[in-house]
Amino acid sequence: MNKWMLKQSLEEWLREDIGFSDLTAEAIFPSDAQGEAKFIAKQPGVFFGVDILNTGYRELGLNVDVVCEKKDGDLVQKGDILANVSGSVRDILTTERVFLNLLQRLSGVATATKRAVEETNGFSTRICDTRKTTPGLRMLEKAAVRAGGGGNHRFRLDDAILIKDNHISACGSIHEAVKRVKASVGHMVKIEVEVETAEQVEEAVKSGADVIMFDNVSPDTAKEWVERVPSVVVTEVSGGIATDAIRDYAATGVDVISMGVLTHSVKALDISLAFVEKGGGVNERA
Secondary structure (H helix, E strand, C coil), X not given: CCHHHHHHHHHHHHHHHHCCCCHHHHHHCCCCCEEEEEEEECCCEECCCHHHHHHHHHCCCCCEEEEECCXXXXXXXXXXXXXXXXXXXXXXXXXXXXXHHHXXXXXXXXXXXXXXXXXXXXXCCEEECCCCCCCCCHHHHHHHHHHCCCECCCCCCCCCEEECHHHHHHHCCHHXXXXXXXXXXXXXXXXXXXXXXXXXXXXXXHHCCCEEEEECCCHHHHHHHHCCCCCCCEEEEECCCCHHHHHHHXXXXXXXXXXXXXXXXXXXXXEEEEEECCCCCECCCC
16 A cells, blocks of 8 residues: 555545644643543454554654554454554544544445455455445555455556447447557556457457456356356456355356445444543443
8 A cells, every 4th residue: 555645645534524623622622631542343344444543643743652453354343442542632533533434434345345255265256346436545445355355456547458338339349449459558458358248258359358357247148158268368247246146156167256336335334433531441332
């Protein structure tokens, strides 16, 4: 993960949330007030957020010490302490919402990915994400997918070639689109072609595609098409695949299942920040 990009993003997100000042924290607590708090999992899942907490507290000038008790990708249970923070009460409270928002969403991504990957046990098929990510969060969401055991599809449009249905329609054919691409990019750039019919599978193979994506097909169709593709060509299936259908698709022999659901509509993992109350207890209501 690019720590410089992460630091810049955190600064922007905190600036958006704080504005000129935290009226509540600054009205209640003097600038030298000290306290301790804990990030606590409120439900089982997969944790992601170490770099967020370390960068947020250590690189942004906050007067807070942080000790992460869990690593990215760790399985957590309800009640587990994810991290301990101590220092300026104002700084802990002022940054609470932004850090929690990120930890909850990204741990949700890691949790969903872990569940999807578990469905491929016994098969060689890999689970990957897509570019259906939250604007501004792609680097983090894709890192969370990796923490959950999944792989990454291309990060950006300049990573690799993906010739989709609209490219083909506008160009006229898969053959012509691949021909133009090979004349334009270097040999280090992979070429993937999205196909919707058996005829397009044959055309993509003959055109020299490195990866062929079967778009919105049933497991039976995917199995038939996999047999038409040489083993040196990577096969991928995508398009509205739910977690409970993963094993059916993995059984077809396809190399990759790419799932937008891992990032575009994931449920956040419930995490709270609880202050240690005077006397040593933890705020159980958090």
